[in-house]
Amino acid sequence: MSNKPVNHARAAEHFLEDAPHLQFHDERLWDMRQKRDAQMHILPEWQELREEASRIKEHTLSRLPEYLEQFEENAKKNGIHVHWARDGAEHNRIVGEILKSHNARNLIKSKSMVTEECDMRPYLAKQGVTVTETDLGERIQQLDDQLPSHIVVPAVHKLTSDVAKIFAKDYHTDPNIRDPHLLAEAQRQAARPVILHADAGMTGGNFVVAETGTFVVCTNEGNADLSATVPNLHIATIGIERLVPRMADLGVFIRLLSRSALGSPITQYTTHFRGPQKGGEMHVVLVDNGRSARLGMEDFWTSLKCIRCGACMNTCPVYRRSGGLSYGAVYSGPIGAIIDPTFNERKYSTLPYASTLNGSCTNVCPVKINIHEQLYKWRRVLVQHHEMPFVKREIMHMAGKLMGQPKLYRAAIKATEVSLGTMPRFVLYNWLNPWGKHRENPHPVKQTFNDWYRKNREKAKPAAAPETKK
Amino acid sequence: MKIGLFIPCYIDAFYPEAGIATLELLEKLGQDVEYPLDQTCCGQPMGNSGCNSDAAAAEALFVRNFAKYDKIVMPSGSCTHHVRDNFDAIPQTDEVRHVRENTYELVEFLHDVLKVDAFPWAEFNHTVGLHNSCGTLRALRTASMSELGEKPFSKPMDLLKKVKGIRFVTPKRPDECCGFGGTFSVTEEAVSAKMGVDKVRDHYQAGADYIVSADSSCVMHQQGCAERAGVPIRFIHIAQILNGAAE
Numbered sequence: 001m002s003n004k005p006v007n008h009a010r011a012a013e014h015f016l017e018d019a020p021h022l023q024f025h026d027e028r029l030w031d032m033r034q035k036r037d038a039q040m041h042i043l044p045e046w047q048e049l050r051e052e053a054s055r056i057k058e059h060t061l062s063r064l065p066e067y068l069e070q071f072e073e074n075a076k077k078n079g080i081h082v083h084w085a086r087d088g089a090e091h092n093r094i095v096g097e098i099l100k101s102h103n104a105r106n107l108i109k110s111k112s113m114v115t116e117e118c119d120m121r122p123y124l125a126k127q128g129v130t131v132t133e134t135d136l137g138e139r140i141q142q143l144d145d146q147l148p149s150h151i152v153v154p155a156v157h158k159l160t161s162d163v164a165k166i167f168a169k170d171y172h173t174d175p176n177i178r179d180p181h182l183l184a185e186a187q188r189q190a191a192r193p194v195i196l197h198a199d200a201g202m203t204g205g206n207f208v209v210a211e212t213g214t215f216v217v218c219t220n221e222g223n224a225d226l227s228a229t230v231p232n233l234h235i236a237t238i239g240i241e242r243l244v245p246r247m248a249d250l251g252v253f254i255r256l257l258s259r260s261a262l263g264s265p266i267t268q269y270t271t272h273f274r275g276p277q278k279g280g281e282m283h284v285v286l287v288d289n290g291r292s293a294r295l296g297m298e299d300f301w302t303s304l305k306c307i308r309c310g311a312c313m314n315t316c317p318v319y320r321r322s323g324g325l326s327y328g329a330v331y332s333g334p335i336g337a338i339i340d341p342t343f344n345e346r347k348y349s350t351l352p353y354a355s356t357l358n359g360s361c362t363n364v365c366p367v368k369i370n371i372h373e374q375l376y377k378w379r380r381v382l383v384q385h386h387e388m389p390f391v392k393r394e395i396m397h398m399a400g401k402l403m404g405q406p407k408l409y410r411a412a413i414k415a416t417e418v419s420l421g422t423m424p425r426f427v428l429y430n431w432l433n434p435w436g437k438h439r440e441n442p443h444p445v446k447q448t449f450n451d452w453y454r455k456n457r458e459k460a461k462p463a464a465a466p467e468t469k470k
Numbered sequence: 471m472k473i474g475l476f477i478p479c480y481i482d483a484f485y486p487e488a489g490i491a492t493l494e495l496l497e498k499l500g501q502d503v504e505y506p507l508d509q510t511c512c513g514q515p516m517g518n519s520g521c522n523s524d525a526a527a528a529e530a531l532f533v534r535n536f537a538k539y540d541k542i543v544m545p546s547g548s549c550t551h552h553v554r555d556n557f558d559a560i561p562q563t564d565e566v567r568h569v570r571e572n573t574y575e576l577v578e579f580l581h582d583v584l585k586v587d588a589f590p591w592a593e594f595n596h597t598v599g600l601h602n603s604c605g606t607l608r609a610l611r612t613a614s615m616s617e618l619g620e621k622p623f624s625k626p627m628d629l630l631k632k633v634k635g636i637r638f639v640t641p642k643r644p645d646e647c648c649g650f651g652g653t654f655s656v657t658e659e660a661v662s663a664k665m666g667v668d669k670v671r672d673h674y675q676a677g678a679d680y681i682v683s684a685d686s687s688c689v690m691h692q693q694g695c696a697e698r699a700g701v702p703i704r705f706i707h708i709a710q711i712l713n714g715a716a717e
Binding site for chain 2 (some may be wrong): 009012013016022030034037040041045046047314317318321322326352353354355356357358359360362363376378379380381382383388392393396397399400401402403406408413416417434435437438439440441442443445447448449450451452453454456457458
């Protein structure tokens with residue numbers, strides 16, 4: 001994997017050049033945010049639910065090993081095979097071995113961000129396993145060989161016409177179809193035979209309940225249920241942070257999840273998996289992949305509370321105008337910008353800067369992760385670890401020095417005023433001046449406030465004030 | 471009560487009229503205000519970009535300038551947010567703590583401390599859209615935010631409603647960030663400018679002649695975007711309206 005820092009700014013600039021895609025993307029996600037608001041207004045206990053969800057998650061994370069072992073014990077009693085994967089490679093090896101032992105060549109799967117983290121599909125392809133995504137958006141992304149651009153709506157950056165083109169290539173449908181229903185039907189027709197003949201099914205897991213040894217999958221398309229139940233072999237890949245202690249805790253999260261994500265009261269399917277079906281086998285692979293290390297980071301461990309609803313992405317004005325792919329990472333948007341650097345600090349060093357620190361994300365988060373404060377803290381860490389470009393670092397260093405010296409500072413202000421007033425337009429607005437690329441500069445003024453005060457207020461005083469030193 | 475007036479660097483350099491209005495307004499309200507001449511910056515640009523140690527000189531100077539005052543007032547939400555919530559590049563002495571605890575953004579100072587109930591000199595015969603900066607909205611909490619579904623409140627609106635002749639419009643996305651974001655405006659200029667254009671168009675389409683804000687940094691960015699995109703809308707700092715500016 002390349003370590004080169006992701007150029008979010010350039011990718012975003014590219015995204016902004018395409019007006020129809022940009023407008024659809026911004027409006028579709030803003031609509032989801034508004035639907036989420038409407039759901040919030042229906043529930044007077046919304047803020048209490050957020051508080052409770054946050055409390056349950058923080059408690060669980062503080063005793064994660066205990067609850068994980070409790071889950072393992074109870075899951076085994078339910079006849080579930082439990083595996084532990086330290087990282088992506090180990091996860092892929094475990095899944096590969098399970099499939100091999102069943103001689104399974106065709107795997108159908110529902111959406112799982114963890115398998116994206118582990119880069120599982122290329123690994124299995126090398127083993128001769130055909131992996132078919134059954135979630136519509138995820139399947140579109142698979143056919144187009146792209147990462148999901150959003151954790152809930154993976155192909156939200158695409159228009160109907162884009163999907164028609166992709167399906168025409170792979171499903172030989174009419175490339176001019178503009179009716180989303182026809183495209184969905186094409187996917188259904190293509191997917192059903194694959195599902196019926198699959199050797200194994202894979203799902204993720206939204207919540208894992210320690211006391212019952214069960215797990216819950218929330219979807220809207222029913223594809224996870226088909227993936228899990230049509231083949232006899234079900235493998236669920238789940239991050240270790242997905243635990244809740246008791247079944248009673250689950251209600252808090254189920255009430256928050258879909259309301260925060262899509263603005264619907266609940267997902268169409270909320271399936272509790274309690275054990276293998278008759279004659280079948282069920283495996284749960286619990287994946288760490290950097291999570292224990294994150295749990296040890298004082299400023300960033302609460303990012304593990306995330307329930308992957310995507311509300312922070314929908315509300316983020318930067319995400320809506322740059323698209324998920326511009327983050328160049330499995331996780332995009334505000335939550336991605338605080339999680340991704342834990343996977344690769346250099347590569348994702350630019351992401352905490354892809355934010356105005358406006359704080360909307362923090363306030364829609366159903367589990368109250370202080371996302372924008374973590375973005376702020378990541379910037380400090382990245383500078384300390386020398387992950388800020390040299391030029392920017394030097395500019396800040398010079399600016400900081402200047403701001404400590406009032407007389408030098410005054411001289412610098414005068415120079416700026418003079419240059420704004422006298423420089424020809426082509427000097428002020430060239431490619432070296434990013435401010436002026438899409439914006440006019442502020443207008444030069446006759447005198448600064450400081451000058452005005454000296455002339456209009458200081459004169460009235462008996463003597464000039466001495467250096468204000470204590 | 472002795473008040474120290476802090477005028478942020480971009481107001482000093484580009485919007486002196488907002489600074490003058492702040493001073494005159496506080497004087498009209500009978501306040502004893504001083505402006506220490508050797509002030510520069512609160513340290514926010516360095517702090518926000520992660521270069522916190524580089525904010526130390528600015529923060530130390532800020533404390534030297536303002537420790538002797540009972541209250542420190544500034545016509546800027548984001549600078550107040552920095553001083554109050556992030557001002558930690560220097561050791562937290564009693565003096566530093568005094569400064570941090572007694573720093574106010576102008577609107578909250580007028581609303582919460584002075585509890586001003588009238589601006590008899592103020593008349594503004596225009597239609598305005600209010601822009602709350604993210605600092606005032608989500609850090610200082612001078613207005614309710616749509617994310618929380620809380621009971622609506624707005625300190626700047628409470629003050630503006632006392633001005634004769636003023637009319638208000640509400641844009642479609644009243645509390646979406648305008649995209650300034652400090653160094654973000656340069657390092658992510660394309661997204662920043664797009665957010666700015668969307669913001670000013672939203673106000674313009676709602677029927678605003680003016681965008682009024684308690685933050686000139688947002689205004690500097692929005693004005694640049696509006697002028698380049700040809701959106702005919704004007705900008706004014708809330709201090710100017712409350713001080714009696716006619717336009």
